[in-house]
Amino acid sequence: MTAAAPFLSTSWTDHVTGRQGFLVIDRLVRGVCSGGLRMRQGCGLDEVAGLARGMTMKEALHYDPTARYIPLGGAKGGIDCDPHDPAAYGVLVRYLRAMRPYIEQFWTTGEDLGLTQDRVDEAVAEAGLVSSIQAVYPLLDDEGAARRRLTDAFAADVEDIGLDELVGGCGVAESALTALDRAEVPYASTRVAVQGLGTMGGATARFLSRAGLPVVAVADVKGTIANPDGLDVEALLAARDPYGTVDRTALRPGDTELPGAAWLETPAEVLVPAAVSYCINTANERGITARWVVEAANMPVLPEAEELLAARGVTVLPDVVVNSAANAWWWWTLFGDIGPDPDDAFAHIRRSLRALTDRMLARAEADGSTPRAAAHAIVADRLPLITERFGWHG
Numbered sequence: 085m086t087a088a089a090p091f092l093s094t095s096w097t098d099h100v101t102g103r104q105g106f107l108v109i110d111r112l113v114r115g116v117c118s119g120g121l122r123m124r125q126g127c128g129l130d131e132v133a134g135l136a137r138g139m140t141m142k143e144a145l146h147y148d149p150t151a152r153y154i155p156l157g158g159a160k161g162g163i164d165c166d167p168h169d170p171a172a173y174g175v176l177v178r179y180l181r182a183m184r185p186y187i188e189q190f191w192t193t194g195e196d197l198g199l200t201q202d203r204v205d206e207a208v209a210e211a212g213l214v215s216s217i218q219a220v221y222p223l224l225d226d227e228g229a230a231r232r233r234l235t236d237a238f239a240a241d242v243e244d245i246g247l248d249e250l251v252g253g254c255g256v257a258e259s260a261l262t263a264l265d266r267a268e269v270p271y272a273s274t275r276v277a278v279q280g281l282g283t284m285g286g287a288t289a290r291f292l293s294r295a296g297l298p299v300v301a302v303a304d305v306k307g308t309i310a311n312p313d314g315l316d317v318e319a320l321l322a323a324r325d326p327y328g329t330v331d332r333t334a335l336r337p338g339d340t341e342l343p344g345a346a347w348l349e350t351p352a353e354v355l356v357p358a359a360v361s362y363c364i365n366t367a368n369e370r371g372i373t374a375r376w377v378v379e380a381a382n383m384p385v386l387p388e389a390e391e392l393l394a395a396r397g398v399t400v401l402p403d404v405v406v407n408s409a410a411n412a413w414w415w416w417t418l419f420g421d422i423g424p425d426p427d428d429a430f431a432h433i434r435r436s437l438r439a440l441t442d443r444m445l446a447r448a449e450a451d452g453s454t455p456r457a458a459a460h461a462i463v464a465d466r467l468p469l470i471t472e473r474f475g476w477h478g
Contacts, residue, residue, distance in 0.1 A: 090136060091117075091157070095129060096182050098175050103165045105179040107186060108136040110158040113474050115189075116219050117157035118143060118411060120196030121204060123172065124360075127162040131361065135160035135382055142408040144466045145440060145459065153412070153419040155470065156220070159191050167198035168327075173207065180211035192217040194414070197360070197382070200283075200326075201238075201248060217414070224418065236424035237417045245287075245321075247426045248413075253287020254430055255409025255437040256380045259401055260288075260354055261295060262441040263376055275314075275352040277301035277374070280359030282328030284380045284407065286321050288356055293317040297354070303347040304329045310350055311339045348372055357384035364389050372398060379403035394454050402456040404463075405444055409433045 092109040106129045109117050119139040122132075140158030147155045161183065165175050176199070180187065187193065187208075193216045195201040208216045215221075224230045240247040264274060276299045278289050285302070293299050298314035306329060309315065316336060323334035332341065348355065348364070349371040357363050358380035364372070369389040377385060377393065377400045385393070390400050413429060416422045422432045447458035 090133060092186075093129065093133060096179060098178055100178065101165075101171050101175055103163065103171075103175050105161070105163040105175075105182070106132040107161045107183055107191065108133045108159060109186070109190060110136040110140045110160075112157040112190060113143070113155060113470060114223055116192060116223060117159035117190055118192045118220075118415070119159035119161070120411075121161035121163070121193045121199060121216075122196035123163040123165055123167045123176065123198035125164065125166040127164045129162075131383075132160045132162040135162070138382060138404050139411070140467075141404040141459065141463045142411055144463045144470060145405060145408060146412045146436070147466045147470055149469070149473070151419075152421050153415040154223075154474075156192065156415070159193075160196075161191070161193055173203075176203070176207045177210050180207055180213065184211065184213060187213055187216065188218060190219050192220045195283075217418075220418070225420075230418050230420065233420065233424055234414070234418050237413075237429070240424055240426050242426050247424075247429060249283045250287045250290075250426075251413040251429055251433060252284045252407055252410030253289075253380070254291055254433050255412075256284065256288040256356065256358070256378060256406050257291035257295065258409075258434050258437040259406045259441040260292065260356070260376065260378045262438045263378075263399065263401060263445065264354075266442070266445055269353070271296040272298075274298075274354060275300045275350075276354045276356060277303075277310075277347045277350040277352040278356040278358055278380075279303045279347050279363065279384075280328060280357070280381065281320065281324055281330060282359070284410070285356065285358030286324065286328060288358055288378075288380050289317050290321060292354075292356075300352055301342075301347045301350040302330070303344055303359075305344075306330070306332070306341075307344045308342040308346040308350070309335065309339055310342055310346065311336075312351070313338060315339060354378060357381050360384065362386055364393075366392060369393055374398065376401060379406050382407065390454070390456070399455060401441070402459050405437075405440055405455075405459050408440075409437055412436070 090110045096105040143155035301310040323331040355374040355377045361383040364385040
């Protein structure tokens, strides 16, 4: 699928620290776009542009003309700064002030790599904005009811974990389980290794573990924790700090500490990169022995590495499908396709992600292509329908 030029691409330099920030609006639908804001050292314009294009695809993949949620355009924001830097919050606030006209009129945003939603909301308020998603309010039939529904959903807890921290991982797990079901592979003998135990990785590990898959390795900034007999996922989740780092005093006999990159080569059938972009490349892909790589993070597998993996029979389930529930859940809730109840949310995510993953894999089999190419083909089918209904940037 050929990518058109983005609607808008802009760079910003912080006058206090010299740090740079970026915003790319790939496409508008009904005058609005959607995409999170990430903060990481080394973030650049090309990365943000790729993520924005991915958001356009995620929105289009969930297009259902009968639903209340009508997908938006794709966008992404990025700030080149270590989120642990003492100056990071000030940079975030100044970035949001600079981007205020876009946030007020076009761009709905939220948490992404390096930023929690609470942190974004705090900075949004300090920057003088109403909300990080205020641009979508004019599209709502009943703004008050919609905002209450979303507020109630964000306040919902599931076993002392916020619903908003679980929805993305639920979708990732359902995509993986759909692939296993199509291959008729039993869950109990399907080992999983996860990179990242933050919001997305932690929730994915929980849902896969509860489905009966042994999670044999998890990686965080301190290294890899492994156990060939399966880790106690719930104990590790309970021992995390706010950044997803596990307190090693929670490890059990039989758990071993390995180098950070060891998760890639751990004997497992499913690998879940759920932390950073570009972590699987042509130098390390040869160590992967898994049958599936499930992209919980955005753009974790470089295209050249994906080609090599495909050539030796490793299936990459692409981010644009796998982690799309994290974004779609906001809009399903806000527009009223689902309510704030966790059971309602999980049921809808399971139905939607299973149907979408199954459609993608069936298309890949029919076309003799990769799942990513199949996802692109589905988007190519749907974007003209969205354009016909709403215009290119209408």
